[in-house]
Structures are given as structure tokens and as C-alpha cells.
Amino acid sequence: MRLCVIAFKKIKRKVAKALRKQNKLNVMLVIKDLHAKINDKEILKGINLEVKPGEVHAIMGPNGSGKSTLASVLTGREIVEVTHGSVTFNGKDVLEMPAEVRSREGIFLSFQYPVEIPGVSMVNFMKAAVNEHRKYRNLEPLSASDFLKLLRERKELVEIDSALTNRSVNEGFSGGEKKKNEIFQMAMLEPKLSILDETDSGLDIDALRVVANGVNKLKTANNATIVITHYQRLLDYIVPDFVHILYNGRIVKSSGKELALELEEKGYDWIKNGN
Amino acid sequence: MSKTATQNIKDEMVNLYLDNLDLISEGSSALMNHHREEAIQNFRILGLPNQKNEKYKYSKIESIFSYEYEKYFAPKNITFKVEDIFRCDIPELDTHLALVLNGFYLPNPNRLQTLENGVVVGSIIDATAKYPHLFEKHYNIQAENNTDGLVALNTAFAQDGVFIYVPKGVVCTKPIQIINLLMSDENLLVQYRNLIVLEESSQANVLVCDHSLSPKRFISNVVTEIAVGTNAQLEFVKMQNEHNESNQLTHTYVKQERDSKMVSNVLSLHGGFIRNNLNMQLAGEGADAHAYGLYLTDRTQHTDNYTFIDHAVPNCTSNELYKGILDDQATGAFNGRILVRRDAQKTQAYQSNNNLLLTADAKMNTKPQLEIYADDVKCSHGATIGQIDYDALFYMRARGIGEREAKLLLMFGFAHEVVKRVSIESLRERVDDLVNKRLRGELSRCHNCPMHCC
Numbered sequence A: 001m002r003l004c005v006i007a008f009k010k011i012k013r014k015v016a017k018a019l020r021k022q023n024k025l026n027v028m029l030v031i032k033d034l035h036a037k038i039n040d041k042e043i044l045k046g047i048n049l050e051v052k053p054g055e056v057h058a059i060m061g062p063n064g065s066g067k068s069t070l071a072s073v074l075t076g077r078e079i080v081e082v083t084h085g086s087v088t089f090n091g092k093d094v095l096e097m098p099a100e101v102r103s104r105e106g107i108f109l110s111f112q113y114p115v116e117i118p119g120v121s122m123v124n125f126m127k128a129a130v131n132e133h134r135k136y137r138n139l140e141p142l143s144a145s146d147f148l149k150l151l152r153e154r155k156e157l158v159e160i161d162s163a164l165t166n167r168s169v170n171e172g173f174s175g176g177e178k179k180k181n182e183i184f185q186m187a188m189l190e191p192k193l194s195i196l197d198e199t200d201s202g203l204d205i206d207a208l209r210v211v212a213n214g215v216n217k218l219k220t221a222n223n224a225t226i227v228i229t230h231y232q233r234l235l236d237y238i239v240p241d242f243v244h245i246l247y248n249g250r251i252v253k254s255s256g257k258e259l260a261l262e263l264e265e266k267g268y269d270w271i272k273n274g275n
Numbered sequence B: 001m002s003k004t005a006t007q008n009i010k011d012e013m014v015n016l017y018l019d020n021l022d023l024i025s026e027g028s029s030a031l032m033n034h035h036r037e038e039a040i041q042n043f044r045i046l047g048l049p050n051q052k053n054e055k056y057k058y059s060k061i062e063s064i065f066s067y068e069y070e071k072y073f074a075p076k077n078i079t080f081k082v083e084d085i086f087r088c089d090i091p092e093l094d095t096h097l098a099l100v101l102n103g104f105y106l107p108n109p110n111r112l113q114t115l116e117n118g119v120v121v122g123s124i125i126d127a128t129a130k131y132p133h134l135f136e137k138h139y140n141i142q143a144e145n146n147t148d149g150l151v152a153l154n155t156a157f158a159q160d161g162v163f164i165y166v167p168k169g170v171v172c173t174k175p176i177q178i179i180n181l182l183m184s185d186e187n188l189l190v191q192y193r194n195l196i197v198l199e200e201s202s203q204a205n206v207l208v209c210d211h212s213l214s215p216k217r218f219i220s221n222v223v224t225e226i227a228v229g230t231n232a233q234l235e236f237v238k239m240q241n242e243h244n245e246s247n248q249l250t251h252t253y254v255k256q257e258r259d260s261k262m263v264s265n266v267l268s269l270h271g272g273f274i275r276n277n278l279n280m281q282l283a284g285e286g287a288d289a290h291a292y293g294l295y296l297t298d299r300t301q302h303t304d305n306y307t308f309i310d311h312a313v314p315n316c317t318s319n320e321l322y323k324g325i326l327d328d329q330a331t332g333a334f335n336g337r338i339l340v341r342r343d344a345q346k347t348q349a350y351q352s353n354n355n356l357l358l359t360a361d362a363k364m365n366t367k368p369q370l371e372i373y374a375d376d377v378k379c380s381h382g383a384t385i386g387q388i389d390y391d392a393l394f395y396m397r398a399r400g401i402g403e404r405e406a407k408l409l410l411m412f413g414f415a416h417e418v419v420k421r422v423s424i425e426s427l428r429e430r431v432d433d434l435v436n437k438r439l440r441g442e443l444s445r446c447h448n449c450p451m452h453c454c
Helices: A002-026 A067-075 A099-105 A122-136 A144-157 A162-166 A175-189 A205-218 A233-237 A258-266 B003-026 B036-046 B061-065 B124-130 B132-138 B149-157 B390-397 B403-419 B425-440
Strands: A029-038 A041-051 A056-060 A080-089 A107-110 A117-121 A193-197 A224-229 A242-247 A250-255 B096-101 B104-106 B112-114 B120-123 B162-166 B176-182 B188-190 B193-198 B203-212 B218-228 B233-241 B246-256 B261-270 B273-282 B288-297 B302-311 B317-326 B331-340 B348-357 B363-372 B378-386
Touching: A029 A067, A041 A067, A041 A080, A041 A250, A056 A067, A056 A258, A067 A080, A067 A099, A067 A107, A067 A193, A067 A224, A099 A107, A099 A122, A099 B390, A107 A175, A117 A122, A117 B390, A117 B403, A122 A144, A122 A162, A122 A175, A122 B390, A122 B403, A144 A162, A144 A175, A144 A205, A162 A175, A175 A205, A193 A205, A205 A233, A224 A233, A242 A258, A250 A258, B003 B036, B003 B061, B003 B149, B036 B149, B096 B120, B096 B162, B112 B124, B120 B124, B124 B132, B124 B162, B124 B193, B132 B193, B132 B218, B149 B218, B149 B246, B162 B203, B176 B218, B193 B203, B193 B233, B218 B233, B218 B261, B233 B246, B233 B425, B246 B261, B246 B288, B261 B273, B261 B403, B261 B425, B273 B288, B288 B302, B288 B331, B288 B403, B288 B425, B302 B317, B302 B348, B317 B331, B317 B363, B317 B403, B331 B348, B331 B378, B348 B363, B348 B403, B363 B378, B390 B403, B403 B425
Parallel strands: A056 A224, A056 A242, A107 A193, A193 A224, B096 B176, B162 B193, B176 B203, B188 B218, B193 B218, B203 B233, B218 B246, B233 B261, B246 B273, B261 B288, B273 B302, B288 B317, B302 B331, B317 B348, B331 B363, B348 B378
Antiparallel strands: A029 A041, A029 A080, A242 A250, B096 B104, B112 B120, B120 B162
16 A cells, blocks of 8 residues: 555656656747846846746836837847847747747737838738748748738738728828737737737727737637736736736746736835835 | 040030031921021030039039940931830730830831821921921920030930820820830930920820840930920820940920829939939919939949929929939939929929938939929928838848848838839839839849840
8 A cells, every 4th residue: 555655656756757848848938047238238137937838928017127128139129139148939049040030930029119111011011921931931932812811811810900901011000000910910920929019008998909809819729928018907808827027127026917916006116115 | 524525525516516417407307407506506605514513413424425426317227127126015005106216216107107086106307297386386495405505415416206296185095105225336326306295185194115225335315395285184104224334314394284284203223324304394373293203223323313393383283202222332313493483372392302322332412402482382392311221121020021021122112102103003013023123133124135234
């Protein structure tokens, strides 16, 4: 009987170990002790974060805490200089990749301020993007009709106005249209990891709902989302598995979704005062 | 260039005129000959414009004249079929075609054709004989023989060219296409003259394509006079697509009557040295002028656009947009003069010139020049010279589009703002395609000629 128990415990330990190993293999994004600066000013001072497929992480924090800088580092904006640490995505060194390769590997950033590109139509822009992604995976470019079919499908999925794709990229779009357009692009490219940088800023409640619905519809067990936001509001619609609080270039607190509510209640001073 | 060299060019031209006056006159028409003497006298005084002339500050006209050029005063017998070496392949573009080879009209099959509803297309020589009253009214009326030496030179030497006439109330649905071909075994200077007359309430689309087919040095010095009658509409698209040894000097004069609309679109896709003068005179109330231009230059190419919009009467509108992309050591200039005369109240005039420099060596000079003497007008102008927008580039890269492709898409988008003003859809698509190829550095010839001009 006792032998049985010991054997059982042994098995249990083995299983646990195997599970840990499995989990480690499954980790999609690993950020280790990341330090980064902009114009000689250190903004990120040692970030550690792991994201697994199927997870939704929220990163919250007051203005100037480094939220957008973190998004910039992950997507390869050259203005940010990484001074220490590492970022791997499915085992590959992200920091070595130019921005376009990160995108083709499956990292997507929904911009806080989407850029207007006069003269470049949404259709041409998306066609170029989709086909570059396909080329990277050794696939033939989509035919014109297949592309239009995909375009139509994804437009319906994220409920954006059909007319938006007939216009130049973001040109003359309202704040809400720009953010919806980001989610539409996300739907077209089907990223493994989506980083939503302040997607809720400047959105009214209806647009917020459309954006959040889009993100939720695109969610699968194989992709992950990082939601960067000031407010709890967006997290009512996109429910996170983890909430991290970024303050002064470091993650000072991590917990479940209840942390966002606590933060909403107590305010950022609660963090600033060293709790 | 030294003063003597400039003087030499002037003397050479005047002597050339005197020595060949018989030949020049013989190969032309009496009505055109009638204007030569005064023109050569003007040229004798004016000479070639030099850089002290504010209008020509950024273009060294003398330098292109410093080479030896052949001049013909009669069309050379050609022993080949133009169709064999040249085929315009703008797909689905069904046009009335007029061919001009080295400045002389090529019968196709006749020298003067009467088309649908009495529209006339043909050689200017034959047209003078048949429509003398039109010539008395419109020929050499607008051309600035007194102030521009190149225009005077053209009036003195021009023997042939294209004549287009659209009678009152006629809408010419099919575009009229003029193809100017340069082909010679020797360097060549050609000077020809076009006259386009649209009578009251008529409409037409005219497309001009310039090509050089042999690897020689060319100068084309061309004057085009256009009269747009009351309530008439003309779209005039010019595509300049010549090789690096080609030099183009164009002078286009437009006079618009009451409630007329004129769209000029000058697309300089390729060429060694290009100077385009465009004068648009809004002479009748309610006239609407649109001047668009696109220039794509690389290596040591030079493109200079001078525009003059003359708001002579009240209640007219003008809208001007010129855009350029300059690569390598290319140089460019834009000078947009808008004159709003004292009585031209309620004028609306807008002008914009935007330039993209792709290298640190490319150079662009731009000068808006608004002279407003009326007090109740709406005028605006803007000129920009900049580089590729980094934020837009990053945005595209963040969607997986490689840097080169992203830059091309941005440049293409920049150029498309002008191309989209071309109203004929099949032509617009073709121009887009040519612009795309040009920006990619692929051959941008819009025909299948065996010459690798570009």
C-alpha cells in the first residue's frame, strides 16, 4: 500500500514535470529582462513577460510608464534602442528581425495612432500585405477574385463599413473608423500574437463594442492577445486572463482580471505609492 | 556658357533661316509664312532665353543647343512603315490617330480627315488652305513672340504640325491621339506647330504622346495654341516618354471663353531635359481651368514646369496640382504664376506643388508666384519638398510589406493623385501601369519598339 503511494507520488511528479516542459514549449512570447531607451532616456527597465497561445494579457499603467514603448520594441520601431535583455517569439529572436519579418512571423500591432497614407488604396495595401505574408510561407499570391472574397468575408466578420476599403489607407477616417480598420487588417492577416495599443482611446461605446467583438471573434486557442490600455472599460469586452501593471518601466504587479477592477477602484496612485 | 557661344547659336539660327527661307516657305503654307519675318526679327533681339531671365532661371537652355543638330525643311522620305516599328499598346483605347514624324504630319491616310460630326484632324499646312478664317482668328495670336525667344524661333521655323477642329455643339466621344515620333540617324532639331480649336459647346479629349525611337540627340521646340470656345470642354493629356538624350521645349497656350472647361495634364514619365510652359488665359466669365502635372526623374534628368494662369475676368476658377519624384542626381523646377487682374473679382485659384526627393543629391526648386490685384478672391498655394514619410513606411512594414515594396507603394500613391485626374479609364489604368514600371526602374516605354531608349 505504502509502495503504491510512493509510486503514485513519483508518477505525479513525473507528470507535473512533463506538463511544465510542455508548457515551456508552448510559450509563444518570452520577454526577459528587457531594457530599452529612446534618445538616451531609459524607458523600459527590466520587463519580464511570458505569453502562451490562447491567452489574453492586459498591460495597464499610467501615462509615461512605458506601455507604448513596449509595443514599439515588439514590432521593431527603430527609434527605440534595446540595451539589454531578449525577446523570443516561438523560439526565434525577435529583436534580430526587421519589422516586416516580425509581421510575417505573426506579430501584429494595432496602432495607437494609425497612419494616413494618401493615394494608397486599402485594397492595394492589403493585397500587398497578404501576398507578402503568403510569399513568406512559400504560398502563391492570391488571385484577384480569391483576394476580394477574403476581403469581403473579413469585412463582414469585423463589421466594418464596406466603403472604407474603397478609400486611401486611413485618409480622412474618423478616430473610430481608424481603429476599426486596424481590427480589419488584423482579421486579414490572422496574426498569432496581436498587440492592441490603446485601441480604446478616442472610441465611443458603439465603436468600442465593434472593435472588441472583432477581437473576440478572431480569438482562437492558437493565438494570443496583449491589450495595452489605460482604462478598465475595454476589459469589460475583451476579458483578460492576466493583468499586468506597468509602472516606471517595470511590471510591478501581475494577477488575474480582478486586478483591473481593483486598479479602477483605487487609481494609479495606489501603485505609485508603492503597493 | 560664354557670351560668344550664345551669340553664335543666335547667329547660326538666324543664318539658317536666311539661307533656307525658300525651302521653309515652300514646305509650309502662305498663312504661316506670313508670320515668319517678324518672328525672326524678334528672335534676333531676344535670342535663346538664358538664366538671367527669371522665367528660365533653373533651366540652361543654351546648353542643350550647344551640340550639332540636323534640321530638315522637308519631310524625309521614309522607307519603312511606321506601324512596323511602332504600335501604341494602350489596350482598349480606341482613338482617332494622328502621327507626326520628326515634326511632319504623316498622312493617315489623308493629310486632312473629317471625322464624326465634322471634327477635323490633320496637317496644319493643309488646314490653313481650307480654313483660312480660323487661322486668321487663332493662329499666332496667343504665342508670345515678343517675350520668349524660343516661341519666336518656332514661329519662324515651324512648317507643319497638327490641326484639330471641333465644330459648334459637337461632342467628340472618341479621344484624338497625336503621336510625335522622333527618328533619325543624326542629331535632330524639330520645330512644329499645333492648333486646336473647339467651337462653342463642343467637347473633346486630346492625348499627345511623345516618343524618341532612335538613340540620337533630339530637341523638340513645339508651340501649341488652343482655343476653347464658350461652354466648350477640352481634356488635354500629354505623355512625355523619351530617352535621356531627348530635350523637349513645349509652349502651350490656352484661351478659354465663357463657361468653358479645360483640363491639362502633363505627365513627364521620362526624358533628358524637359521644359514645359503652360499659359492658360481665363478670358470669359465662369471659365474653369485645371492644370495637372507629374514628373518622374532620375539620373541626371531635368524637368522644369512653368505655368501661368491668367484670371482676366471675374468668376473664374483654376485648380493646379503638380507633383514630382526626383531620384539620383535629378533636378527639377516648378514656377506657378497666377495673375488675378483688377476686375477679376470672385476668382478662385488654387495651386499646389509637392515633391519627393529620394536622394540627398536630387534637387528641386519650386516657386509659387501669385499676383492678386482684385480684393474679393479666394486663392491658395502650397509647395512642399520632402522625403518619404517614415511613419507611413513603418506602418506598411508593420503589416509585412518589405521596405522596397512599401516605398514603391508610397511613391505610386503619391503619383496617383495626379494620374487619377485622367478621365478616360483605360488610359488612366495604362498611365498607372507605366508609372508603376517607371518607379520600379523597368522599361517604361508604352509601345513595343525595338529601340531601348530608356
